[in-house]
Amino acid sequence: MNERSSNQSAATAPDEISLSCRGPLVMLFLHAAFWLVAASVLALVASLKFHSPAFLSGCAWLTYGRVHSAAVNAQLYGFAVQAGLGVALWIIAQTGRSPLPHPLGFIIGAAVWNLGVLSGIVAILAGQGTGYENLEFPFYSALLLFLGFLVVGSGALLAIHSRRERSLTPAHWFLIAALFWFPWILSGAYLLLTVWPVRGLMQSMVVWWFGGNLTFVWLSLVGLAALFHFIPQILGRPLHSRQMALFTFWTLLFFGSWTGIPSTAPVPAWIPALSAVMTLLTLVTLLSAWTNLRQTNSGGQPLPGNLAPLRFLLFGLGMFQLAGLMRIVLSLPVLGHITSFTWFAAAQIQLQSFGFFSMVMLGAVYFIFPRLMGTGLSCTKAPLRHFWLAAVGCLLVALPWALGGVAQGLKLADASIPFMVISHSTLSFLRVSSLGEVLILVCNLMFAMNLLMTTTRCASTFFLPAFLAITAQTPKAEVKP
Amino acid sequence: MSQSIKRSAPASPSSSQPLLKEPAFPIWLIVFLTLLLYAGAVYFDGHGSGFHPQVYAPYSSYTQLADLQITGPPNPLEIGFRVYHKPSCVSCHQASGAGSPGQFPPLVGSEWVQEPEPGRIIRAVLNGLQGPISVKNQQYNNAMVAWGGVFSDEEIAAVITYIRQNKDWGNNAPAVTADRVKAVREKIKGHPGPFTADELLKIPAAD
Numbered sequence: 001m002n003e004r005s006s007n008q009s010a011a012t013a014p015d016e017i018s019l020s021c022r023g024p025l026v027m028l029f030l031h032a033a034f035w036l037v038a039a040s041v042l043a044l045v046a047s048l049k050f051h052s053p054a055f056l057s058g059c060a061w062l063t064y065g066r067v068h069s070a071a072v073n074a075q076l077y078g079f080a081v082q083a084g085l086g087v088a089l090w091i092i093a094q095t096g097r098s099p100l101p102h103p104l105g106f107i108i109g110a111a112v113w114n115l116g117v118l119s120g121i122v123a124i125l126a127g128q129g130t131g132y133e134n135l136e137f138p139f140y141s142a143l144l145l146f147l148g149f150l151v152v153g154s155g156a157l158l159a160i161h162s163r164r165e166r167s168l169t170p171a172h173w174f175l176i177a178a179l180f181w182f183p184w185i186l187s188g189a190y191l192l193l194t195v196w197p198v199r200g201l202m203q204s205m206v207v208w209w210f211g212g213n214l215t216f217v218w219l220s221l222v223g224l225a226a227l228f229h230f231i232p233q234i235l236g237r238p239l240h241s242r243q244m245a246l247f248t249f250w251t252l253l254f255f256g257s258w259t260g261i262p263s264t265a266p267v268p269a270w271i272p273a274l275s276a277v278m279t280l281l282t283l284v285t286l287l288s289a290w291t292n293l294r295q296t297n298s299g300g301q302p303l304p305g306n307l308a309p310l311r312f313l314l315f316g317l318g319m320f321q322l323a324g325l326m327r328i329v330l331s332l333p334v335l336g337h338i339t340s341f342t343w344f345a346a347a348q349i350q351l352q353s354f355g356f357f358s359m360v361m362l363g364a365v366y367f368i369f370p371r372l373m374g375t376g377l378s379c380t381k382a383p384l385r386h387f388w389l390a391a392v393g394c395l396l397v398a399l400p401w402a403l404g405g406v407a408q409g410l411k412l413a414d415a416s417i418p419f420m421v422i423s424h425s426t427l428s429f430l431r432v433s434s435l436g437e438v439l440i441l442v443c444n445l446m447f448a449m450n451l452l453m454t455t456t457r458c459a460s461t462f463f464l465p466a467f468l469a470i471t472a473q474t475p476k477a478e479v480k481p
Numbered sequence: 482m483s484q485s486i487k488r489s490a491p492a493s494p495s496s497s498q499p500l501l502k503e504p505a506f507p508i509w510l511i512v513f514l515t516l517l518l519y520a521g522a523v524y525f526d527g528h529g530s531g532f533h534p535q536v537y538a539p540y541s542s543y544t545q546l547a548d549l550q551i552t553g554p555p556n557p558l559e560i561g562f563r564v565y566h567k568p569s570c571v572s573c574h575q576a577s578g579a580g581s582p583g584q585f586p587p588l589v590g591s592e593w594v595q596e597p598e599p600g601r602i603i604r605a606v607l608n609g610l611q612g613p614i615s616v617k618n619q620q621y622n623n624a625m626v627a628w629g630g631v632f633s634d635e636e637i638a639a640v641i642t643y644i645r646q647n648k649d650w651g652n653n654a655p656a657v658t659a660d661r662v663k664a665v666r667e668k669i670k671g672h673p674g675p676f677t678a679d680e681l682l683k684i685p686a687a688d
Contacts, residue, residue, distance in 0.1 A: 243506045251514075269538045273528040277521035284514045291507065333528070 020099030021090055022372055024106030024152075026455055028086035029365055031114050033448035035078020036358070038121070040441040042071035047434045051427050061125045069136045070124045075353060076134065076214065077145060078117045081182065082110070083361040084222040085152050088175045090368050091229045092156055095171065096163025102155065109151030116144030132193055132207045134214060139194045146186055153179045170245035174225035177253060178218055185213045201267055212260020212275075215349065216282075216327065219357040220252055223316065224289055226364045231313055232296055234306045234367065240295035248288045255281040259327075263336035279331035286324040293317055308383035312363025315391055319355030323348055326402070338413060343426060344405025347398040354440070355394045362390070362447060369454060375461075378453035382446055390443040396436030404429030557656065561643025564636045569628070570644075578650045584623060586616035589650040598686040599641060599657045603665045606637060609675035627675060634662040 046068040048055050056062040093100050100106065120137030123129060129136035137145070156179055160172065189210040192198050198206060232239045239245060259282065261267070261275035302310045326348040329335045339345065366383045370376045377383070404426045411422045530536035533543045540546055565571055573585040580587040588594050593602055593616060609627035613620060628637065638659040645654040668688070 241504050241506065243503065244510070247506070247510065264538075266537065268530070268532075268534050269536050269541060270525075270529040270532045272538065273525055273530075277525050280521055281514070281517055283517060284510060287513070288510055291510075295504075 017093050017097065017099045018372055018374070020103055021093050023103045024089060024100060024110065025086045025368065025372055027107050027110045028082050028089075029369065030448075030451055030455060031110065032079045032083040032086065032361075032365075033444070033451050035074045035082065035117060036444045037441070037448050039071050039074035039079060040437065040444045042067050042074060044434070044437040044441055046071055047430070047437045050430045051434070060127065066125050066127060066129065069129055069133075070121050072134065073124060073136055074117070074121055075358075077120065077137070078114075080219060080353060080357055080361070081149070082113065082117075083365065084178070084219075084357075085110075085113075085149075085156075087226050087361060087364045087368070088178065088222060089152075089156055089159070090364075090372075091171050091175060091225065092159050092163075095165060095169050095229070096160060097165040098159065098163050100155070100159050101162060102158075105155050106152055109148050109155065111148075112144055112151065113148030116141045116148055119144065130193070132189075132203070134211045135189055135193065135207060139190060142186065142190045146183060146190075149183055149186070153183065169229065170239060170242060170249070171225040171229035173246070173249050174221045174228070177249070178221040178225070181213070181218055181221065185210055185218070204265070205261070205267065205271070208260045208262065208265070210260075213257055215352055216259060217252065217256040219352065220256065220285075220320070223320065223357045223360045224248065224252070226360050227289070227293055227313055227317055227320075230309065230364055230367055231293055231317075234302045234310050234313070235297065235300035236303050237296065237300055240292050244288050244292040248285055248292065251282070251285040251288070255279075255285065259331065262340055263331055263333055264340050276331045276333065276336070279328050282324060283328060286321050290317070290321055306367060308387055309363040309367040311384070311387045312359050312366065312390075315387070316356050316360035316363065319351050319359065319394070323351035323356050326351065338409035339405055340409075342405035342409040342412070343401040343429065344409065347401035347405060350394070350398045350401065355398060359390065359394070362386070365447075365451070369451060373454055373458040375454060375458045377450055378457055379450050382450050386443050386446050386450075389439050389446075393436045393439030393443060396439060397433045398436075400429040400432040400436075557639045557642050558646065560636065561639035561641075564632060564640040565643055569631070570640065573625070578644065578647065578652075582619075583621070586614065586619070586621045588644045589652065591616050594644055595652055595654045596686065597654060599645070599655075599661065600665060600686060600688045601681040601684060602641060602645075603637070603657065603662055604669055604676055604681060604684070606641060607662070607666060608669060608672060610678070610681075611675045612677040612679070614678035624675065629666065634659040634666065638662045 045056060045062060046064055049057070049064045049067070060066075089100060089106065116137070120141030123138045123141060124136050128138050130138060135142075157176070160176065189206055192206045193203060197203070228239055228245055255278045258278035259275050261272050263272050263276055265272050297314065326344070330339055330345060330348060366377070407429075408422055408426050411417045411425065412419075528538075528541045530540070530542050536543055536546060566576070570588075574580050574588050575585075578588040586593075593605070596602065605625070607627065607629035609625050611624035613622045615621075632640070638657045638661065641662075642656045644650075645652055646656060
């Protein structure tokens with residue numbers, strides 16, 4: 001019943017600001033939803049191959065190496081960055097109380113971005129991937145991503161510049177940093193890997209640096225911006241402490257950007273050692289964000305109808321902590337030596353990118369979408385169901401991987417156990433996580449369908465009469481071939 | 482932390498008030514950060530190798546590496562041990578040097594090995610040995626392959642020194658130099674195939 005009342009309140013006509021966001025955000029969110037579904041299909045195929053290697057093995061396009069990296073890249077660039085941009089635009093327009101300038105520019109930028117993702121995914125499946133982790137897109141796709149981001153990002157900066165409400169919120173700091181961070185790390189990595197390629201191990205260093213900066217720094221910047229913006233808004237109370245958010249911000253940027261070099265990396269010892277120290281220091285980033293948002297949340301009640309978005313956001317907050325702690329474990333010398341090269345690392349990535357970031361984005365989109373379209377979601381009960389399914393699915397994927405990874409690591413450290421025996425012993429864990437992948441796929445389909453139907457319903461109220469008028473005028477004789 | 486909970490709890494009914502006072506920054510966070518910084522600095526001091534570009538894990542300082550470097554002239558017994566176990570001689574004469582009865586003669590206590598002058602044994606090892614031979618009053622009639630093309634003069638000298646001076650086997654005869662091996666190599670250029678025991682015995686010991 002809460003849901004219905006929100007539906008009605010959200011159904012009030014969107015203001016000028018939301019209207020200016022509608023085109024760009026629908027474009028970004030629908031495409032993000034598409035890539036999210038594509039990523040989970042690819043991830044499911046990859047996951048099945050681990051215990052049923054014969055599955056789809058006849059086709060080179062669907063071999064594990066390609067499908068897995070296609071899934072990761074679709075998730076990162078198709079969904080994560082794209083949804084992040086959409087959420088960022090919304091927060092910027094709303095807190096600045098000024099409409100987005102030149103909505104068409106954002107739409108063009110998003111189109112270029114999606115062309116980049118599409119060409120990159122096809123290239124990976126065709127075997128043209130670069131072979132660098134998280135940077136598998138060939139150079140031309142990365143160039144499209146860069147240009148697309150530049151267009152959308154500079155539009156976002158223009159919007160911040162022309163804001164009517166002059167005071168900046170914590171979410172602004174995080175978003176502005178993110179807008180500059182992404183083009184910097186993407187161009188830096190591609191320049192050093194493909195344009196003026198560095199040699200030997202330096203390539204791995206660049207890849208690790210980029211991976212740490214994208215999956216930890218960038219995702220955290222945007223995810224935390226969304227948490228700092230939406231949790232107070234949904235609870236109808238201010239953020240507990242601005243100073244603590246500032247502390248989170250600087251420690252994330254300063255410590256986070258040094259991390260990402262594995263403890264087992266075959267490079268001069270000071271590099272992994274420094275990275276381990278910096279990763280340990282990100283503990284204060286986690287703790288300050290946690291305390292700040294817990295304090296904001298404690299005893300609060302969500303505004304009616306916003307239970308599902310809040311659940312998504314709080315779950316994301318929890319997973320941010322868990323994934324961050326696992327990241328610290330992986331980078332520490334003793335624990336890291338047991339867990340690296342095992343499924344534990346995969347579990348950490350899953351929690352970071354899906355458990356934390358995707359869940360926060362999904363919550364944000366569920367909050368934004370009704371206000372954006374002015375119609376309410378096409379299925380109002382779906383978000384809560386989606387939440388429970390996604391939360392269970394995420395943990396079903398990550399927990400078996402984490403537990404199996406620790407068991408695997410302990411056995412790997414014992415020279416008397418043959419390698420094949422160890423690999424076999426992880427199979428039962430992998431089967432459970434395939435089940436989780438199925439759940440996630442179902443959730444993502446629900447999400448995409450919901451957005452699509454809401455959009456078409458909204459669009460039809462605007463365009464159907466016009467469309468009918470045009471088609472009615474078409475003489476039947478001309479339609480015949 | 483408990484302080485700030487108390488602070489916000491009574492405030493929650495009236496939380497819609499826009500002017501909530503900014504709560505004090507939690508001091509424990511700063512203390513915790515300082516502790517972590519200290520722990521991190523100690524760890525980095527121990528494992529960072531002072532940014533030395535040649536030190537890789539699991540080592541943590543350059544002095545550790547320097548201690549592991551071989552200093553002084555190489556020990557011929559160590560090189561000989563490595564040549565013997567390459568695997569070369571070890572596959573027939575065994576690690577124990579005892580050979581195997583009726584097939585491969587022993588090197589332990591062998592009069593051929595322990596001859597004060599090494600001329601004959603150098604020839605046998607360089608070109609190989611075949612036909613009947615008596616070692617420690619046992620008769621053998623087998624063939625040993627030539628090692629002259631496999632190992633350098635230094636390596637041959639080292640492995641012969643190793644078998645001649647092996648204390649575990651009770652052998653004790655003078656060392657062999659690479660120069661001696663080189664000289665013998667020159668002398669037997671006209672002798673392409675393996676030697677026989679009879680042939681060797683005819684050669685003067687000091688040659």
